[in-house]
Amino acid sequence: MANARLGEALRLLGIDPPAGRVYLALLELAPAPLSAIGEAAGLDGAGLAAAYGELVDAGLASAAVAGADVVAPVPPAAGLEILARHRAAELEESRITVGGAFESFRRQRLAAYNDNLVEVVTGDAVGPRMRHAWASAREQIRQLDSPPYFPLPGATDDALATLARGVTQRVVYSRASLEVPGQLETAIEPCIEAGEQARVTPAVPVKLVIIDEAYALVSLSIREADVHNTMLVVQPCGLLSALVALFEQTWQAALPLHGRATRPAGLTSADRRLLRLLAGGASDEVVARELGVSRRTFFRRLQILMARLGAENRFQMGSQAQRLGWL
Structure with a gap:
């Protein structure tokens, strides 16, 4: 042995x-x-x-x-x-x-x-690829949103259907998103009320949609070159990990816009829209336009909201509205 x-x-x-x-x-x-x-x-x-x-x-x-x-x-x-x-x-x-x-x-x-690893999608192929992305999500969608927007009929319905399936949706909107005529009322607020977790920041570093941990859509369109309608599809790799980290960093720095909060008595949808627009940094002219009122009426509503919140200026009004969940 x-x-x-x-x-x-x-x-x-x-x-x-x-x-x-x-x-x-x-x-x-x-x-x-x-x-x-x-x-x-x-x-x-x-x-x-x-x-x-x-x-x-x-x-x-x-x-x-x-x-x-x-x-x-x-x-x-x-x-x-x-x-x-x-x-x-x-x-x-x-x-x-x-x-x-x-x-x-x-x-x-x-x-x-x-x-x-990185696919380039252009022209008419952009729309169907975006709709497929929303339909393919299983757990969560993370998005950095800013104009210009690709003309995509039914985009809000796609987002609402995704939320209805139980998919978590976190979106950071740029101030420019809230200033696009009708965008807040017809696209952003319906999603927030349906459960979307939304935040706002003065600007986003890139237009981005991340589907689960599977892939990301990165828009290359900017105001000066929107006619190109070009988008990148990034598969799992180091670049995708960097985009996820970029979203999370932007999310942490953005101001929350609450959804499904109990609306205080007398707070109309127009008043909440006014607060959200101001929180996003929209100008007085933009707020009045989005509310469909004159500047005089806008200032009167603003004074009423400040009084209800016990605020002496707009900064205090925003802080109080945020604390109470009015946004």
């Missing part, structure tokens, strides 16, 4: 079985003539020479007397140290070889599929 365990240990160290048998014979008979060692190990001639040479190379055996046929094992501490260094060098070489092979595979793989 001890011989078997020693033979297995030598094999794990890289010693072939014939050389292992010679080493066992050395431990039992040495110092002794090499021929006697070979006879005990069942080897002779070229086979014995090769096996014994392997032990010498590994630092486990040497001639007992210089120039004589008598052989003996080397003290194992020295021999195993040499062998361990050889094995460590071989393992390092193997690690480098395997790592290089995998890196080559990775480069070839990326070269073959690189086009699928």
Whole structure:
């Protein structure tokens, strides 16, 4: 049993079985003539020479007397140290070889599929791809919203249907979103009332929609080049992770717009819209236009709301409205 365990240990160290048998014979008979060692190990001639040479190379055996046929094992501490260094060098070489092979595979793989990591969608294909994105969401949609908007009939209905399926929807709107004529009343507020978690910020860094953890839609359209209607579809990769982090950072810095809050008695939908527009930084002219009233009427409503909230200025009014959930 001890011989078997020693033979297995030598094999794990890289010693072939014939050389292992010679080493066992050395431990039992040495110092002794090499021929006697070979006879005990069942080897002779070229086979014995090769096996014994392997032990010498590994630092486990040497001639007992210089120039004589008598052989003996080397003290194992020295021999195993040499062998361990050889094995460590071989393992390092193997690690480098395997790592290089995998890196080559990775480069070839990326070269073959690189086009699928970021897809460019343009023109008439943008609309259907956006509608498919909303329909494909299973857990959550994260969005940074800002004009210009791609003309997509039924976009609000798609968002409402997604919310009705129980998909969490978090949206950060830019101030410009609230200032688009009719956008707050017809698109933003219905989604907020349906359960969308909405926030507002002066500007968003990019127009972005993230579907679950699956992919992201990034709009390349800007006011000066809106005619291009170009969008990127980003699949899971480092860029998608960066876009997720960008959304979360923007979300944390934005001002909440509450939905489904209990509306205080006497607070009309127009009053809440007024508060939301002001919270988003809209100008007086824009607020009056969105409410469909004159500037004089707008200021009168503003004074009434400030009085109800006990605020002496607009900043205090916004803080109080936020605290009470009026937004």
